[in-house]
Amino acid sequence: xxxxxxxxxxxxxxxLVQADPLILIGRVALMxxxxxxxxxxxxGVLEALLMIPMGLGMATVNAAVLFxxxxxxxTLFLDPLASGTDEVMAQLQIDWLQPIYTFAFSNGLIACxxxxxxxxxxxVGYVMQRPFRSMFLAxxxxxxxxxxxxxxxxxxxxxxxxxxxxTIGGADGPMVLFTSLILAPEIFVPITVxxxxxxGLTYGGYPYLVRLMVPKRLRAIAMPPDTRRAITASEKMVxxxxxxxxxxLLFPVxxxxxxxxxxGVIVRESGLSYFYDxxxxxxxxxxxxxxxxxxxxxxxxGTILHPKVLILLVLGIVALTxxxxxxxxxxxxxxxxxxxxxNPVIGIAAVSCVPTTxxxxxxxVTEANKNAIVLPHALGANISGxxxxxIFAAVLVSVLKAG
Amino acid sequence: MSMVLAALAKGAFSFVLMxxxxxxxxxxxxxxxxxxxRGRTRTPVVAPxxxxxxxxxxxxSAVIAAVxxxxxxxxxxxxxxxxxxxxxxxxxxxxxxxxxxxxxxxxHR
Numbered sequence: 220x221x222x223x224x225x226x227x228x229x230x231x232x233x234x235l236v237q238a239d240p241l242i243l244i245g246r247v248a249l250m251x252x253x254x255x256x257x258x259x260x261x262x263g264v265l266e267a268l269l270m271i272p273m274g275l276g277m278a279t280v281n282a283a284v285l286f287x288x289x290x291x292x293x294t295l296f297l298d299p300l301a302s303g304t305d306e307v308m309a310q311l312q313i314d315w316l317q318p319i320y321t322f323a324f325s326n327g328l329i330a331c332x333x334x335x336x337x338x339x340x341x342x343v344g345y346v347m348q349r350p351f352r353s354m355f356l357a358x359x360x361x362x363x364x365x366x367x368x369x370x371x372x373x374x375x376x377x378x379x380x381x382x383x384x385x386t387i388g389g390a391d392g393p394m395v396l397f398t399s400l401i402l403a404p405e406i407f408v409p410i411t412v413x414x415x416x417x418x419g420l421t422y423g424g425y426p427y428l429v430r431l432m433v434p435k436r437l438r439a440i441a442m443p444p445d446t447r448r449a450i451t452a453s454e455k456m457v458x459x460x461x462x463x464x465x466x467x468l469l470f471p472v473x474x475x476x477x478x479x480x481x482x483g484v485i486v487r488e489s490g491l492s493y494f495y496d497x498x499x500x501x502x503x504x505x506x507x508x509x510x511x512x513x514x515x516x517x518x519x520x521g522t523i524l525h526p527k528v529l530i531l532l533v534l535g536i537v538a539l540t541x542x543x544x545x546x547x548x549x550x551x552x553x554x555x556x557x558x559x560x561x562n563p564v565i566g567i568a569a570v571s572c573v574p575t576t577x578x579x580x581x582x583x584v585t586e587a588n589k590n591a592i593v594l595p596h597a598l599g600a601n602i603s604g605x606x607x608x609x610i611f612a613a614v615l616v617s618v619l620k621a622g
Numbered sequence: 623m624s625m626v627l628a629a630l631a632k633g634a635f636s637f638v639l640m641x642x643x644x645x646x647x648x649x650x651x652x653x654x655x656x657x658x659x660r661g662r663t664r665t666p667v668v669a670p671x672x673x674x675x676x677x678x679x680x681x682x683s684a685v686i687a688a689v690x691x692x693x694x695x696x697x698x699x700x701x702x703x704x705x706x707x708x709x710x711x712x713x714x715x716x717x718x719x720x721x722x723x724x725x726x727x728x729x730h731r
Contacts, residue, residue, distance in 0.1 A: 350647070350648035350652055351645075351652070354645065354647060361637065365637045368629055368632075368633040369630040371629075372626050372628075373626045378625070448659075453658070462647060469643070603644070607644045610643050614639050615632075615633075618635065618636050
């Protein structure tokens with residue numbers, strides 16, 4: 220029998236045994252968390268499209284740690300810490316997900332592709348029919364970002380790290396990824412993972428908050444029948460072009476996101492069915508799949524176990540909770556201004572988790588009154604939320620880069 | 623503490639600026655809707671007078687029956703046509719290559 224130690228044959232186990240106790244516990248816990256994400260995704264508690272690839276990626280990458288030349292440990296998935304041309308080129312030829320990470324992830328391309336796909340799903344007609352109400356609610360729905368930013372600094376983050384984490388309050392996954400890549404690249408992985416985990420929980424968690432803040436009598440308010448004329452595709456296209464140019468002129472740093480979003484809107488409205496099919500299906504779901512997979516693979520214990528993760532977990536939940544409270548507060552303001560004719564539940568849709576929060580609003584209203592339809596209003600606030608989140612992120616990036 | 627206050631000030635400034643820009647966006651939207659609606663009312667489209675020389679065919683089932691009869695005649699196949707639907711839009715070369723690929727394992731059929 221050859222003289223080989225058993226652990227040399229099974230390197231995943233060997234690296235686990237020889238690891239620092241903290242890393243060992245982290246790897247085992249992350250494997251468990253990965254399996255739990257798959258389960259919760261499959262049960263529909265979390266967003267399955269994202270959580271299933273993310274969960275399996277997370278579990279597998281923590282199982283598949285091996286010894287590398289030079290006495291280091293690592294995986295054959297990707298190395299997010301590779302820097303310098305030679306090292307990155309070497310990793311590109313070894314790690315199978317390194318090309319996607321290097322060419323699509325770390326430069327924000329995948330966030331832009333998801334945004335392009337989201338753009339094709341947005342009907343800006345809902346915003347254009349009631350722009351001031353929708354935008355007002357969306358501004359209120361940014362309350363979480365406003366509160367989480369100084370709170371993060373108070374908890375020990377730098378201002379850029381705190382701002383990047385606070386954008387979780389905007390409830391826009393690609394935006395969180397994009398902002399953290401620009402402002403806090405050193406902890407963009409835990410910020411984005413925390414952001415997506417919490418965003419996945421909004422569908423299950425927000426109804427409790429709404430029921431707590433809005434009594435059934437108010438949830439049952441039926442919105443008056445809409446007499447506004449339908450917005451034509453040409454009008455939507457004119458808006459998309461003007462908004463894209465105006466916002467890019469003001470905030471060039473977020474121009475890739477603005478272009479992606481409004482390009483999606485224009486593709487939808489222009490009747491280019493081949494492009495529409497491509498971006499709303501293959502591109503959106505392809506990008507979402509690789510986003511989930513790469514995020515999961517990035518959760519290797521050695522990379523993600525950062526002393527600041529606990530702070531990020533607290534800030535993320537604070538940001539999303541206060542954004543929801545802000546949105547509902549906006550709903551109450553419109554309720555009072557309209558003399559009790561506006562359903563305040565619509566405010567929850569200002570948290571721009573398209574279209575999840577709009578669906579949450581309609582679901583809760585239907586529970587209280589089967590004949591009440593608030594979805595068009597909720598979608599208006601929802602889509603405005605995407606726009607205000609992008610504006611807020613762009614302003615924060617510009618202010619902090621300038622400072 | 624000064625860092626927290628600075629963050630608070632930056633956050634508040636950013637929030638106000640975002641709110642102003644959101645209001646500007648809403649104003650731009652309203653302007654676009656108003657201007658385009660006015661343009662539409664200024665140039666009313668007059669519908670041309672309809673002159674019908676023959677009554678249009680309304681019977682879709684008659685058309686389908688005629689298509690089925692023609693198709694059955696042309697193919698001369700013993701099979702019955704049980705379903706007719708619009709052909710899915712796809713490039714011809716894709717269909718040709720796909721059928722060649724599918725038939726690749728039974729060349730003598």
